[in-house]
Amino acid sequence: MTERTIDVVVFDIGGVLLDWSPDYLYADLIPDEQERTRFLTEVTTREWNQQQDAGRPWAEAIAELTALHPQHAEWIEAYDTGWLQMVKGLFEDTVELVTELRELGIPTYALTNFSAEKWEIAKETFPILTGFDGEVVSGVEETVKPGEKIYRILLERYDLDAARTFYTDDVQYNVDGARAVGLDAELFTDAATLRKHLRDRGLPLK
Numbered sequence: 001m002t003e004r005t006i007d008v009v010v011f012d013i014g015g016v017l018l019d020w021s022p023d024y025l026y027a028d029l030i031p032d033e034q035e036r037t038r039f040l041t042e043v044t045t046r047e048w049n050q051q052q053d054a055g056r057p058w059a060e061a062i063a064e065l066t067a068l069h070p071q072h073a074e075w076i077e078a079y080d081t082g083w084l085q086m087v088k089g090l091f092e093d094t095v096e097l098v099t100e101l102r103e104l105g106i107p108t109y110a111l112t113n114f115s116a117e118k119w120e121i122a123k124e125t126f127p128i129l130t131g132f133d134g135e136v137v138s139g140v141e142e143t144v145k146p147g148e149k150i151y152r153i154l155l156e157r158y159d160l161d162a163a164r165t166f167y168t169d170d171v172q173y174n175v176d177g178a179r180a181v182g183l184d185a186e187l188f189t190d191a192a193t194l195r196k197h198l199r200d201r202g203l204p205l206k
Contacts (some may be wrong), residue, residue: 004202006166006184009101010154013112013129015170016188017095019088022079029078043069044079052115055142083118084125093191093196095128100205101198102131110135111154111167113144113174134158145169146177155181166201168194 014020022040030036030172031054043065052061066073101108114122116139123129136154138144145151155162162182169175170188178185186197200206 002200002202005164006201006203007164007200008051008107008109008133008160008166009198009203010109010111010165010167010183011094011098011120011132012167012169012171012174012188013110013114016168017091017098017128018126020086020089021088022086023086024080025082025085026075029075029082039072043072044076050144051078052112052118053113053138054144055139058117060114061075068109084121087122087125090126090128091191094132094194097191097198097205098128101203104204107133109133109147109154109158109160110137111150112136113138115139145171146176146180148177150206151178151181151183155183166198168197169179 011017022044023036026036026040046062048065052058062077062080065076072198082084090105090153098108108131110129112135114137116137119137119139134154134157136157138150141150141153143153144150146183155165163184165183167175167178167183167185167186169178169185172187175185175187184201186194188194194206
């Protein structure tokens with residue numbers, strides 16, 4: 001049997017457990033693909049959304065953006081009020097893996113760039129998210145990946161040994177940020193590959 005080299009498994013959420021994309025909401029609101037792409041890249045930009053992940057209240061974010069783009073007021077408001085419609089559901093194969101880890105008694109944690117407000121909605125909607133042994137949410141901590149601080153919060157708050165802590169994320173620079181502070185981290189591509197990564201580190205998974 002492979003020697004066990006990790007003690008806990010830490011999960012990113014969006015793209016790993018939750019199937020989230022603004023397109024799931026805006027495909028109906030803005031049927032024209034070019035117009036939709038322009039709105040999602042030039043109005044509700046990644047940088048704008050990340051400010052909510054860093055702790056900015058949604059009411060403030062919507063008001064600020066609406067003042068800049070009043071002609072898109074309805075679409076901008078939908079980013080907040082229709083947020084749950086951006087979540088298609090859970091990736092069930094990842095859910096199965098998380099559940100198996102918990103049944104084996106292996107601690108699981110969440111480390112995610114997520115609005116504090118929307119994280120509470122997500123937990124109410126998807127109970128699997130309430131079962132972690134600990135969570136570090138960027139909107140609560142007011143600091144985002146891939147900055148070093150958020151990984152340090154995880155390690156220090158839960159007294160984790162970085163070298164024996166495995167982390168997976170669907171964004172390479174977040175994986176790189178984790179590795180920079182000593183975490184054993186791999187890019188998430190699918191649950192089957194993640195399962196192999198964990199088996200390779202000695203976890204007794206099916």
